[in-house]
Amino acid sequence: MKHQDLQSGKVRIRIDRDLQELIPDYLRSRRKDLLDYQQALGKGDFDSTGVLGHSMKGSGGGYGFNDLSSIGWAIEKAAKNKDKESVRKSIIDLTDFLKKLEVVYD
Numbered sequence: 001m002k003h004q005d006l007q008s009g010k011v012r013i014r015i016d017r018d019l020q021e022l023i024p025d026y027l028r029s030r031r032k033d034l035l036d037y038q039q040a041l042g043k044g045d046f047d048s049t050g051v052l053g054h055s056m057k058g059s060g061g062g063y064g065f066n067d068l069s070s071i072g073w074a075i076e077k078a079a080k081n082k083d084k085e086s087v088r089k090s091i092i093d094l095t096d097f098l099k100k101l102e103v104v105y106d
Contacts, residue, residue: 011100015064020105026063030056031098037075037091041084049087050079067097 015023033052040048053075060068071094078086 009100010102011067011097012102012104013064013067014104014106017105019063023063023103026059027098027101027103030068030094034091034095034098037087037094041087041091044084046079046082046087050076053077053079053090068094071097 033056036052037049040046040052053072056072057069057076058072060066060070060072071090074090074093075087078084078090
């Protein structure tokens with residue numbers, strides 16, 4: 001379940017406690033993806049950008065991060081269309097989401 005605290009600017013997502021050991025590494029990988037997206041986009045490598053987006057689209061929901069799945073889908077679609085500006089916007093969305101994210105384990 002997602003809850004956005006407008007005063008603190010945080011996005012709190014409740015995740016099953018069984019995933020507690022996996023989530024930090026998963027989110028570290030998504031932060032690393034930011035650099036990978038930037039590098040691929042800088043080279044005009046829409047194929048790699050699309051693969052990264054597809055991977056995030058698939059994994060996000062499995063870990064309980066539906067917003068990451070949506071952003072991954074947007075990146076994959078923009079990369080397929082070679083729409084550099086839409087990829088950039090999605091990278092900004094990803095950066096913003098990761099900065100605001102606060103995970104709560106149930």
